[in-house]
Amino acid sequence: MTSVLRLENIHKSFADEGGRRHQVLAGVDLHVMQGEIVWLRGESGSGKSTILNISGLLSTPDAGRVWINGHDRTKASPRAAATVRSKEIGMVFQSSNLLPELTALENIVLASSRQLSREAVMQRLERFGLAAVADRKAKRLSGGQQQRVAFCRALINQPSVLLADEPSSGLDASNTEAILEAMRSGAESGCGVLVASHDEVFKHIAHRQLPMSEVLVEQV
């Protein structure tokens, strides 16, 4: 088994309004194997989103290395990072970040790196219980439907890594079950999943739990 994501000795600090730097991550090591679901758990403000943003190449660490599929992507340019993200990484955030004026189907087609037929996209949407709302603008979908579309979109290119930041936030039980199922089936097809959340529901699907206290050496 190979690790699809590896963070090695990651350091990250941010400047406050007065220009003073605060260390958020000091020497974080973690890895996610192919097909593995890892639950990064910890309190608000402990640095979970910072870890996910660095893993998704949306933010650069001050020191340390980020390996995706065995390649060191720490110093990837914004353009190279965008290419890695579109091919190898799926991301889901607390808010779905869909394009509001596009339909559910259009949001997915836009994210797809291949030409997919309407039928192929419809099949994916059906799996998420979204066929009936495929042609509805994202802004007219419920929060739970939007989050299911976001998962469908994140998995459309069969990424090696799925990063999910507080994805169950504000969802009811049935929508939460739908996103758990999306993560389970992504992992079954070989995707390594890193989910950051304080929601205990992830204990049902996680192969491994990673408390922030274990990955953090120092806190703000």
Ligand SMILES: Nc1ncnc2c1ncn2[C@@H]1O[C@H](COP(=O)(O)OP(=O)(O)OP(=O)(O)O)[C@@H](O)[C@H]1O
């Ligand atoms: N861009 C930024 N500029 C300044 N400080 C930041 C920035 N991003 C994060 N921080 C600080 O870093 C710390 C960790 O934030 P982060 O969002 O990673 O935590 P979290 O565990 O994901 O929290 P939550 O569960 O509330 O989303 C916080 O103290 C936050 O204020």
